[in-house]
Amino acid sequence: MGLGVFGGGVESAKFLSRYCSSVLVTDLRDENVLKESIGALEGLPIEYRLGEHRKQDFEHADVVIHSPAVRPDNPLLQAARAHGAEVTMEMSLFIEVCPAKTVGITGSNGKTTTALLAYEMLCEVMQRAQPELEGRWADPVGAPQVGGGKVWLGGNCGEPLINKLEGMTRDDVVVLELSSFQLQDWHRIRKSCDISVITNITPNHLDWHKDMAEYIWAKSAIYLYSRGKVILNSDRDELAELPTPPGVAVGKYNQSDSLAPRDALKLPGEFNWSNAMAAAAIAKEVADIGVSRALKRFRGVEHRLEFCGEVNGARCFNDSIATTPESTLAALSAFESGVHLLLGGSDKGLSCDSLANAIANHPGIKGVYLQGANADSIETAFARTGMSAPLHRYPTFDAACDAAFAALQPGDVFLMSPASASFYEYAPNKRFTNFEHRGRYFKQLVKAHASRT
Secondary structure: OOOOOOOHHHHHHHHHHHHOOOEEEEEOOOOOOOHHHHHHOOOOOEEEEEOOOOHHHHHOOOEEEOOOOOOOOOHHHHHHHHOOOEEEOHHHHHHHHOOOEEEEEEOOOOHHHHHHHHHHHHHOOOEEOOHHHOOOOEOOOOOOOOOOOEEEEEEOOOOOOHHHHHHOOOOOEEEEEOOHHHHHOHHHHOOOOOEEEEOOOOOOOOOOOOOHHHHHHHHHHHHHOOOOEEEEEOOOHHHHOOOOOOOOEEEEEOOOOOOOOHHHOOOOOHHHHHHHHHHHHHHHHHOOOOOHHHHHHEOOOOOOOEEEEEEOOEEEEEOOOOOOHHHHHHHHOOOOOOEEEEEOOEOOOOOOHHHHHHHHOOOOEEEEEEOOOOHHHHHHHHHHHOOOOOEEEOOOHHHHHHHHHHHOOOOOEEEEOOOOEOOOEEEOOEEOOOHHHHHHHHHHHHHHHHOOO
């Protein structure tokens, strides 16, 4: 249920076609939108139901694999369960049968950077199972210094690994970035990873989860059913309140750890150093790995406080991954002066009060450029603070960017960190399909404006 355009549904369909006599793919989107995904399944014995879902398909199914974006209480999934089907997700199938040691990383912020840093650290001493990933976000490491076993990257970064299981062994390590959507189903299977890491838990995805309590409950699966060790950020008060599962060892890391020289990491912001220390804690748990070399190699992740050029002597940063106010707060903490901040997008049901207060008290804000479907709620939060920094509102993403580019002066910073999701219209007949689309579009705008100055 849900073929999608990002690969997970495709890999699940391939997996099922190897073991099941009949496979039906059903998706509300039509064949034009799903053209690339359907092409990847060409030649396989798969039937398609596109542009609609039919209840009888679910009532006659033996197994239903659904997209993480589909809530488990969806009426069609409930109908499938009522008629005896096993209802599961790709990541749940993977964690149930994976022979390798698994490292799961979750958190409201920082999980991608932590996962990629941990992966690169392990590549220092293990063979890279996916050679195509070398050089993507870190300088190449070359041959591992020790050898023995392979390291894989999957979950929300890397690639779906359900069809790579036959190439994995007990000597391998799999690093997984995991969302609350994926983890919620682990309460059903009562299984998790060998090493489970939580960076933080702050409000997020409240447009999908019923409330904050459900969001925390979903995240909690990663440590409640951990098969080995749980690693927590001791700087975060909300994590100190988590109950310790019986029989599970708990380790901690914090921003003050000195496992490597601070200047080894090129990324700005103390929150990124905290991510680095989380990755170092993982690496130390797997093997006695020196982490400084990997930190020096790491260039950062696309769309995560990514430097993408200069316009009129001002540095421009693409932080499109910032879909929550807390993410934007972290990005703001990396800059002290001359900040032009672009905000707004689609509404995730999150309060912007803390962000508004932080901006009101930030001495270096030169202007806020507001656009998107949630502009009203953000502007209302700002009005309560009595913010003195200039607030400008625009009908489209392009107009807001154009105004910010025009205002930039040498030494300034243009931070595109929207604190909002990306599913909204920014120009006639066009939409951002995801935060990556938004970030790449922003980088095109930076490049175009840079060429004029």
